[in-house]
Every structure is written in C-alpha cells, then in structure tokens.
Amino acid sequence: MEKGVEDRLVELARKGDKVAFSKLVTTYREKIYNFCFYLVSDKSDALDITQDVFFNAYRSIKRFKANSSFYTWLLSIARNRSADFLRRRKPENIEDIPLSQPDNTQSVDDNRTRLLVRASVDSLPAKYREVLVMRFYGGLKFAEISELTGENINTLKTRFYTALEHLRKRLRRYV
Amino acid sequence: MLCERISEIIYRYPDITDDEMLLLEKHIAECETCRDALEEKKRVLELASAYRPEPVDEMEWAYFQDALNRRIDSLTRRKSAVLHALLAVETGILVLAFGVFISSKNRTPSVEVTSKEVASCEEDEFGEALIKYAESSFPLEERLALLDEYELSLLAESIEKRCGGE
Ligand SMILES: [Zn+2]
Numbered sequence: 001m002e003k004g005v006e007d008r009l010v011e012l013a014r015k016g017d018k019v020a021f022s023k024l025v026t027t028y029r030e031k032i033y034n035f036c037f038y039l040v041s042d043k044s045d046a047l048d049i050t051q052d053v054f055f056n057a058y059r060s061i062k063r064f065k066a067n068s069s070f071y072t073w074l075l076s077i078a079r080n081r082s083a084d085f086l087r088r089r090k091p092e093n094i095e096d097i098p099l100s101q102p103d104n105t106q107s108v109d110d111n112r113t114r115l116l117v118r119a120s121v122d123s124l125p126a127k128y129r130e131v132l133v134m135r136f137y138g139g140l141k142f143a144e145i146s147e148l149t150g151e152n153i154n155t156l157k158t159r160f161y162t163a164l165e166h167l168r169k170r171l172r173r174y175v
Numbered sequence: 176m177l178c179e180r181i182s183e184i185i186y187r188y189p190d191i192t193d194d195e196m197l198l199l200e201k202h203i204a205e206c207e208t209c210r211d212a213l214e215e216k217k218r219v220l221e222l223a224s225a226y227r228p229e230p231v232d233e234m235e236w237a238y239f240q241d242a243l244n245r246r247i248d249s250l251t252r253r254k255s256a257v258l259h260a261l262l263a264v265e266t267g268i269l270v271l272a273f274g275v276f277i278s279s280k281n282r283t284p285s286v287e288v289t290s291k292e293v294a295s296c297e298e299d300e301f302g303e304a305l306i307k308y309a310e311s312s313f314p315l316e317e318r319l320a321l322l323d324e325y326e327l328s329l330l331a332e333s334i335e336k337r338c339g340g341e
Contacts, residue, residue: 016251025240025243033231034228038228043228046228050239051239051242051243055246055247058247058250059250114226117222117225117226121223160190161186167223172215175219
C-alpha cells in the first residue's frame with residue numbers, strides 16, 4: 001500500500017473510522033498471521049493472536065506515533081501477544097513430534113518439511129526463534145528488529161547466526 | 176588458516192559482504208571441505224525456507240473479519256456507556272453504574288444502571304466514588320484503555336470544575 005494512502009487510513013482510523021481500519025486489517029492481516037504462525041506453529045492459535053493484535057491496535061491506535069511504520073507497530077503488538085501466549089502454553093516435548101527417517105528421494109514433501117523445520121524452529125529458545133522469524137522469514141533488517149525488540153544489533157546478529165547453526169545441525173541429516 | 180576464516184563466513188552466510196562473497200567463491204573453487212560445508216548450508220537454508228505457514232482461505236478470513244468487527248463494535252458500545260456515565264458526573268450527579276453485563280462474547284452487551292448514588296462533590300467522596308466506579312464492571316486496566324484522550328480530558332476537567340480550588 002502506498003505510504004500516503006496508508007497515512008490517510010491511519011489518520012481516519014484514529015478518529016474511529018471503522019471502514020478505514022478494516023482496510024488496514026485487510027492489508028496486513030496475512031503478514032501478521034504469518035509472523036505469529038512462525039512463532040507459535042499453529043494455525044488456529046496464530047489466527048486468534050492475529051485477531052487480538054488488530055483488536056488491540058484498534059483500541060490503542062491513538063498511541064501509535066504517526067512518524068513510525070504502522071506495520072512495525074503491528075509487529076511489536078504481535079510479538080508481545082505471541083510471547084504472552086507462549087508463556088501460557090504448556091511446553092510441548094518437541095522430541096515427541098514424529099520425524100520420518102530420511103529416504104532416498106531427493107524431494108521433500110510439504111508435510112514432512114513442515115514437521116522437520118517446525119520441530120527445529122520450535123526447539124529454539126524464544127529469543128533465538130524470534131530473531132530467526134523476523135530476519136529469515138520476515139525479511140526484516142537487523143536495525144528494524146533492534147528497534148522492535150530494543151536489543152543491540154550485534155546481540156541480534158549473534159543470536160541469528162546461532163539459530164541458523166542450530167537449524168543446520170538439526171536438519172543436515174535430511175538434506 | 177584460510178579455511179577457518181572461510182568457515183566463519185559460511186557461518187554467517189548469506190549475511191556476508193560482497194568482498195567476503197568473492198573470497199568465498201575463490202576459496203571453494205579449490206577447497207573441497209569448504210565447498211561441501213557451503214553446499215550443506217545452502218541446502219539447509221533452502222529446506223528451512225520451504226517451511227511456509229498453513230494457508231488461510233477467503234472464507235476463513237471472512238470469519239476472522241466478522242469476529243473482529245463484533246469485538247470492535249462491542250468495544251464502541253462499552254466506550255459510549257462509560258462516556259455516558261462521565262457526562263453524568265459533569266451534571267453534578269454521580270451515577271454509579273453497576274452491573275455492566277457483558278455476558279458471553281456471542282451476546283450483545285447490555286448496560287444496566289441498577290444503582291444510583293447522588294454524591295456531593297467533596298473531594299474524598301468524589302475520589303471514593305470514582306474508585307468505586309473504576310473498580311466496577313470491567314478490570315481497571317481495560318476500563319482505562321476504553322477512554323481516549325478526549326474522554327480523559329473530559330474526566331479531568333469535570334474533577335477540576337467540581338472539586339478544584341476548594
Ligand atoms: Zn577450505
């Protein structure tokens with residue numbers, strides 16, 4: 001969405017315009033859902049959190065500073081909501097997720113890929129998973145992640161490379 | 176020596192500089208160990224990026240939108256109930272609105288004023304009544320979040336007008 005159009009929609013939404021707000025929802029819902037999905041690895045949980053994100057965004061839109069990016073602001077809400085959710089969720093034993101043994105075929109089917117990578121991403125501590133999701137899956141720059149999390153860029157980089165190394169160690173048998 | 180430097184570059188791959196990329200390409204042309212390490216890293220990244228979120232179809236998004244709209248509408252209704260009570264303060268009569276029944280999320284919220292209390296505007300009583308008001312019905316945090324800047328200024332103004340300067 002063009003920045004000027006978005007600014008105008010945000011301005012209208014701040015005044016309580018529900019139609020303008022729902023245009024913003026339509027624009028960003030999928031990106032926010034994807035982000036939450038990578039963090040919580042479950043479709044229905046990710047959809048619930050996404051709804052909470054937009055509900056809270058509507059409630060607190062007056063606190064959004066017009067000079068920052070609306071998308072980044074939504075991401076920061078999504079990040080907090082997902083973290084709350086993960087704290088509440090009983091940790092599941094990822095070793096229990098069945099992983100099929102590597103076979104001779106070169107291609108990896110979707111379901112198996114999902115299970116394999118999901119198990120690897122899930123096994124990362126929250127701080128590592130978060131930076132992996134933002135950088136690798138979300139394509140955010142380290143500077144943007146730093147702005148979102150308040151963490152130092154070098155710390156984030158170290159975590160990101162460590163997270164990738166963790167994936168490499170877990171997935172190397174399957175590639 | 177060089178292999179150590181290269182393996183550090185592979186560790187950060189693909190977050191590497193153009194110079195590092197050149198160095199890497201030159202090195203793997205002649206070192207099999209590092210070439211294999213880079214290949215493995217590339218395949219792992221490829222596998223990891225094949226992991227996509229489960230898709231949400233149009234129908235599911237429509238349900239999503241309906242549910243969100245219902246929550247927003249009920250918020251607006253509650254907000255106007257709060258504003259209504261604040262305006263009652265403005266007239267000098269403090270209406271304590273108890274029993275704001277928000278039952279299940281599927282039901283339309285209704286606001287019922289079951290108790291009225293006329294309070295004079297002595298500071299303590301006003302404060303007490305305000306706290307009571309703030310404590311009733313919704314959690315305090317949620318209640319405060321219901322107020323926007325205009326409503327808060329209205330509240331502050333009425334407190335000042337009724338109780339200030341005495
Ligand atoms: Zn080498």
